[in-house]
Amino acid sequence: MNLVTSLGERTLDVLRSLGHATFFFADLLRATPAAMRRFSLVVRQIHAIGNLSLVIILASGMAVGFVLALQMYYALVTYGATESLGLIVNLSLVRELGPVVAALLFAGRAGTSLTAEIGLMKAGEQIAAMEMMAVDTKSRVLAPRFIGGVVSMPLLAILFSAVGILGAYVVAVLLIGVDAGNFWSIMQARVDVWRDVGNGVVKSIVFGVICTAVALYQGYETQATPEGVAYATTRTVVISSLAVLGMDFVLTALMFSTA
Amino acid sequence: MTKKGIETLVGLFVLLGLAGLVFLSLKAANLGTFGNRDGYTVSARFDNIGGLKSRSPVRSAGVTVGRVTSIVLDSKTYQGVVTMELDRSVLFPRDSSAKILTSGLLGDQYVGIEPGADEKNLAAGAVITQTQSAVVLENLIGQFLFSKAAEGGSNGAGAAAQGVKK
Amino acid sequence: MPNERPTEPDALIDVSNVTFGYDGVRTILEDVTLRFARGKVTSLLGGSGCGKTTLLRLIGGSVAPSGGTVRFDGEVVDARDTQRMFRMRRRMGMLFQFGALFTDLSVFENVAFPLREHTDLPEVFIRDIVLMKLNAVGLRGAAALRISEVSGGMARRIALARAIALDPELIMYDEPFAGLDLISMGVAANLIRTLNDVTGSTSLVVSHDVPECMAISDHVILMANQGRIVAQGTPSELMSSSDPEVRQFVRGEPDGPVKFHYPAPPMAEDFGLRAEAAA
Numbered sequence: 001m002n003l004v005t006s007l008g009e010r011t012l013d014v015l016r017s018l019g020h021a022t023f024f025f026a027d028l029l030r031a032t033p034a035a036m037r038r039f040s041l042v043v044r045q046i047h048a049i050g051n052l053s054l055v056i057i058l059a060s061g062m063a064v065g066f067v068l069a070l071q072m073y074y075a076l077v078t079y080g081a082t083e084s085l086g087l088i089v090n091l092s093l094v095r096e097l098g099p100v101v102a103a104l105l106f107a108g109r110a111g112t113s114l115t116a117e118i119g120l121m122k123a124g125e126q127i128a129a130m131e132m133m134a135v136d137t138k139s140r141v142l143a144p145r146f147i148g149g150v151v152s153m154p155l156l157a158i159l160f161s162a163v164g165i166l167g168a169y170v171v172a173v174l175l176i177g178v179d180a181g182n183f184w185s186i187m188q189a190r191v192d193v194w195r196d197v198g199n200g201v202v203k204s205i206v207f208g209v210i211c212t213a214v215a216l217y218q219g220y221e222t223q224a225t226p227e228g229v230a231y232a233t234t235r236t237v238v239i240s241s242l243a244v245l246g247m248d249f250v251l252t253a254l255m256f257s258t259a
Numbered sequence: 260m261t262k263k264g265i266e267t268l269v270g271l272f273v274l275l276g277l278a279g280l281v282f283l284s285l286k287a288a289n290l291g292t293f294g295n296r297d298g299y300t301v302s303a304r305f306d307n308i309g310g311l312k313s314r315s316p317v318r319s320a321g322v323t324v325g326r327v328t329s330i331v332l333d334s335k336t337y338q339g340v341v342t343m344e345l346d347r348s349v350l351f352p353r354d355s356s357a358k359i360l361t362s363g364l365l366g367d368q369y370v371g372i373e374p375g376a377d378e379k380n381l382a383a384g385a386v387i388t389q390t391q392s393a394v395v396l397e398n399l400i401g402q403f404l405f406s407k408a409a410e411g412g413s414n415g416a417g418a419a420a421q422g423v424k425k
Numbered sequence: 426m427p428n429e430r431p432t433e434p435d436a437l438i439d440v441s442n443v444t445f446g447y448d449g450v451r452t453i454l455e456d457v458t459l460r461f462a463r464g465k466v467t468s469l470l471g472g473s474g475c476g477k478t479t480l481l482r483l484i485g486g487s488v489a490p491s492g493g494t495v496r497f498d499g500e501v502v503d504a505r506d507t508q509r510m511f512r513m514r515r516r517m518g519m520l521f522q523f524g525a526l527f528t529d530l531s532v533f534e535n536v537a538f539p540l541r542e543h544t545d546l547p548e549v550f551i552r553d554i555v556l557m558k559l560n561a562v563g564l565r566g567a568a569a570l571r572i573s574e575v576s577g578g579m580a581r582r583i584a585l586a587r588a589i590a591l592d593p594e595l596i597m598y599d600e601p602f603a604g605l606d607l608i609s610m611g612v613a614a615n616l617i618r619t620l621n622d623v624t625g626s627t628s629l630v631v632s633h634d635v636p637e638c639m640a641i642s643d644h645v646i647l648m649a650n651q652g653r654i655v656a657q658g659t660p661s662e663l664m665s666s667s668d669p670e671v672r673q674f675v676r677g678e679p680d681g682p683v684k685f686h687y688p689a690p691p692m693a694e695d696f697g698l699r700a701e702a703a704a
Contacts, residue, residue, distance in 0.1 A: 040262065047265045051272045094283060125525035129584075132485050134514035135542045136507075155276030162279035184286065192314070193284045201280075 024217050027138050028146055034136070035143030045148030049110045049212075053156060056109055057102055061160035064101060065167025068092060073176055086183035087190050089168040090161075094191065094200045095256065098161030100248050103207035106153055107240035111215035114145055115236040118219025119229040127220075142220065146212050153208025154201050161200065199255040206247055211240045298325060298344035299383035303357040303370070308339040309393020310368045311359055317343045319372040324349045327370060343370060352377035356389035368393060436460035437595060437627045438484055443493035443652075445479060453479045454652035456493070461644075466621050466628040468638040470674065471648035471655075472683060477631040480652070481597050484629070485519060486510045497595070515543060518588030519597045523604075524580035526572050532559070532583050533568040539590045558586040562616060578609030585616060595627050596620070602634040610634070614641050635675055639664060647671060649683075 035042060068089045076082045121127055121141070130137050172178040191197070215236045222232035308330060317325035325345035333340050345351075354375030361368050372387075381387070438461040446452040453476045461467050469477045482488050483495050489504035496502065497513055504510065526535050536555045540546060546554070559565045562582040567575065575583065581601060588596055598617060602610045618641040621628045632638050638645065639660040646657040649670065656663055656671045663671055673681030693699065 040266075043266055043269050046269045046272070051268050054272065121528075124523070124528070125521045126527055128487065129519070129521055129525035129527075131487065132514060132517070132519045133539050133542065134511045135539075140542075152272075155273065155279075158276050158279040158283060162282050165283075188286070197280075197283050 020221075021217050024220065025213055028142055028213065028216065031136065031138040031143040032147060034139035035147060038140070038144065041140070041144040042147050042151075045144045046151055049114070049145070049148045050152030050155060053106060053109050053152070054159070056105055057156045057160050058163050060101065060105055061098075061163035062167040064097060064160075065089065065093070065164030065169075066171050068097070068164065069168035069171040069176070073172065073178070082178050083182035084186055085172050085178050086165075086168070086187040089172075090165055090187045090191050091196060093161040093164040093168075094196050096200075096248070096252070098164065099157045099200050099203040099207055100244060102157040102160040102204065103153065103211055103244045104241055106149075106156060106208075107211045107215070107237050107244065110149065110152070111211050111236045111240050112233040114149070114212070114215040115219040115222070115233045116229055118142070118145075118216060119222040119224075119232050122220065122222065123224035123229065142216050145216060149212025149215070150205065150208040153211065154204040157204035157207075158201065195255075199251075202255075203248065203251050206251065207244050210243045210247060214240045214243065297347045299347055300328070300342060300344055301381050301383070301385050301387060302340055302342045303387040303390050304333070304336070304338040304340055305357075305359060305390050305392045306338060307359075307392040307395055308341060309359050309395060310361075311341065311370065311393065312368075315367065315369050317345060317370045317372060319349070319351070319374065324372070341370065350380040351375075353379050353381055353385065354389060355381065355387060356391065357387045358391040359393035361394070435463045437463040437498055438629075439494075439496040439499075440480070440483070441493050441496070443483060443490045443495060445476075445483060445488065445490045445492075447488075452651055454483075454490075457652040457654070458493075459646065459654070461627065461629060463627050464621075464625055465643040466618060466630065466641055467644045467646065468630045468632060468642040469646050469648060470632060470635065470638060472633070472650075472674070475648045475650050476652040477648060478599055481519070481599055481629065481631055484595075485517060485597065486513065515591060516593050517595045517597065518591070518593035520581070520584050520588050520599060520601055522600045523577070524584035526580055526584055526587070528572045530572070531568075532564070532570045532572065532575065535572065535583060536587045536590055538587065543591060554590065555586075558590055559583075561589070561620070562586045563612070578605050578612070581605070581609075581613060582616070585613075585620075589620065589624070592624060593626060595629065598628065598630045598632070600632055601630060602632055602637050610637055613637075617641055635677070647674060 069085065072085055072088045072092075073082060076085060076088070118127075118141070127137050127141070130140065169180075169183060173180045173183055218232040218236045218239070222228045311327060311330060313327055313329060315327045316323045317327060325343050327341055327343045329342045331340050331342075332338075341357075351372055352375040354377045356373045356375065358371045358373070359368055360371040375389070438459075440457055440459040443454055443457045444452065445454040457476075457480070459480075469480065471477050479488070483490055484497065484502065486502045486504045494501050498516075500509070500513065502510075502513065527538065530538070533555055536558055537551050540551050540554060544551075556565055556568060559568055562585050564579060564582055564586065567579065567583070572580070572583075585601075596617075601613050601617065605613060614637045617628055617630060620626070630638060630642065642660055644657065645660050645663050647655040647663065647670075649655050655674075656666060656668060658666075664675060666672065666675070670682040672678070673683060679685055689695070
């Protein structure tokens with residue numbers, strides 16, 4: 001009986017924290033217009049979240065582009081279809097790998113830093129101090145970071161894809177010797193701006209919302225101890241990653257089902 | 260880091276992102292190849308549209324001159340009505356024919372327009388009357404078997420072939 | 426310099442029959458009634474966990490009581506009414522235990538924070554006010570430092586400068602003397618008293634530190650578990666009290682009404698000894 005009751009309790013806990021998180025998210029959205037009026041705060045956050053993630057995003061994008069070109073080449077060469085290499089790399093990146101991998105990297109780099117920052121601010125009573133000074137912490141601290149994340153994520157995903165394609169070009173055309181003309185022209189003929197690139201951007205916006213909101217929530221709700229903060233950063237990465245992958249499946253099914 | 264410095268870097272970041280978007284759209288996708296120039300609409304009726312889809316290309320002599328905008332079934336004649344938008348700068352004679360062709364062996368299907376000889380051109384909203392439906396593989400195999408059977412046995416094989424034909 | 430408690434004190438803060446517990450399981454405060462006189466320095470003394478800091482949070486509206494009311498200048502402190510809390514908190518300043526300074530801002534920016542958030546004063550005015558507040562705490566020269574570069578005692582003084590930036594009517598101090606060396610403690614005590622006298626504000630000091638509090642307070646309240654008030658009065662009254670609880674606390678005696686040993690089973694049980702037959 002103990003197992004059942006504890007399972008039941010755990011389920012109720014999960015539901016309660018899900019509800020709590022939803023209220024948090026609603027407050028966050030409500031605080032967004034006020035934060036937009038303090039645009040310098042938002043700019044500062046875009047810098048902290050976006051600019052400082054550029055290095056890892058660009059490096060990973062290029063690496064993924066290299067590897068994709070190589071692997072796809074080995075697969076296509078058996079069918080004599082290597083001139084479609086550009087197309088395949090592009091579609092893989094723009095539809096899937098760009099938004100998803102960039103989101104996972106974002107969760108790891110920017111997400112954990114957000115969680116730790118907010119968690120430590122809470123531990124050091126900075127949040128309480130601000131509230132005592134009658135400053136709404138949701139608009140001043142949380143919402144600018146949220147907007148910063150939602151704005152940065154699509155840009156990072158786009159850059160990931162773009163750099164990936166260029167990296168693939170380097171490997172495919174310059175190293176392997178695939179025809180450069182075909183590489184670009186077949187890609188240009190078959191990749192649709194709205195369906196492929198556009199949907200990829202929509203995906204990355206959704207992922208940006210998810211990763212940033214999860215990171216902020218975990219930081220805000222963490223216990224004010226070193227273990228608490230460490231635990232919270234781990235949960236940020238795990239929950240963000242799972243949510244991103246889950247939403248990716250849903251969005252892909254919605255967007256790319258053959259229509 | 261000074262406030263100005265941060266703002267500059269963020270501006271650079273956003274600019275870089277937009278440049279990436281432009282690159283992806285123009286160089287890596289089809290935005291640049293078929294612009295938003297005005298087009299005019301024509302339609303054609305087919306017995307079988309095969310694998311033709313909305314947004315499939317319309318080509319003449321291999322050059323893309325338009326896009327399929329919609330495909331509906333005419334419930335009176337049970338034909339597929341394909342509406343397409345053609346580039347305004349390209350005009351076709353009124354007796355041009357439209358065929359549904361396949362690019363490559365197993366590639367996407369498109370509408371190929373072969374120009375006719377009429378002096379007058381297709382106007383906006385006109386209907387292309389000469390059409391050739393898509394090739395359906397099963398019908399092709401059926402025809403092949405039938406013709407094989409017909410030439411192979413004039414005696415009793417003809418009767419057997421009758422059974423083969425759908 | 427008041428020596429006797431007025432019969433009907435002009436209370437800035439009125440705590441009536443307040444009950445509070447964080448989870449509803451543990452009651453931190455049980456039916457507590459207190460008044461804090463306007464313009465005076467009042468100290469709340471007591472052991473850890475008796476609810477002193479919780480009382481500060483109730484007054485500041487960070488948490489809401491489960492029973493009873495807290496009044497600030499006649500108005501009920503309702504933690505759930507954000508608009509009203511916004512107005513009320515602008516009249517309060519709070520000094521947190523370790524300063525709670527904003528680590529991403531400089532010293533100047535920290536003190537300027539309330540001014541920037543709540544006023545539309547031009548930069549020149551803000552600069553002057555910030556430097557004046559820093560001067561009041563003796564740190565005008567430290568304005569350009571980053572928070573990581575200041576010591577603990579300095580951090581507390583900067584936090585004090587920030588707390589008084591808007592000239593609040595009520596200043597609350599949460600353990601202002603904890604972890605400071607004697608000099609810094611003296612500085613802090615001096616600042617609290619001087620500020621109170623010079624600005625006419627009301628000060629509420631929560632602390633363990635008996636000597637410092639006795640030296641600067643007009644009124645002292647000694648609390649025990651669940652917020653039970655053991656004694657209150659002027660510092661001299663408490664120092665000369667004959668109540669054993671008061672004496673133990675004020676003199677720092679290790680054992681008395683507050684027991685040394687945490688409740689435990691008899692030693693014989695824990696160490697596996699058999700109790701000796703009663704002699």
